[in-house]
Amino acid sequence: MAHYRAPESKREQFRRYLEKTGVLDTITSVLVALYEENDKPNNAVDFLKLHLGASGVEQEDTESLRMELADLQQKYNLLMEENKELRNRLMQYEPPPEGGAAE
Structure with missing residues (x-):
């Protein structure tokens, strides 16, 4: 019991x-x-x-945000690559910093 x-x-x-x-x-x-x-x-x-x-609206919003995130991630990666390339080109025209210390 x-x-x-x-x-x-x-x-x-x-x-x-x-x-x-x-x-x-x-x-x-x-x-x-x-x-x-x-x-x-x-x-x-x-x-x-x-x-x-x-409601399903939230699922649609989530999917939309995921797609936006992927798009922004791709743009970020392209900008980082461009930044790296421009830094390398800039280093060709600037003398190395004195003391050998790299930034």
Whole structure:
């Protein structure tokens, strides 16, 4: 019988945690919105995701940012290569620094 009470206690703790953090209120409000929807969506999970803030738009934004990052990384690499090349050309026309210390 003691074994039966332990899981019940954990469930009760978890339920209180969900109430305290507002998860139950949020889920309830989204489910009420779905219930009150006149034209029920074909995909209820997508409806829930959209109303909980986990929409596909964020995934598109993430992909867009990844593509922008790759583009900027490529531009950075080209500029670094150009910088290296220009430094080498500049070194041909400037005398080496006195004392032999390189920058």
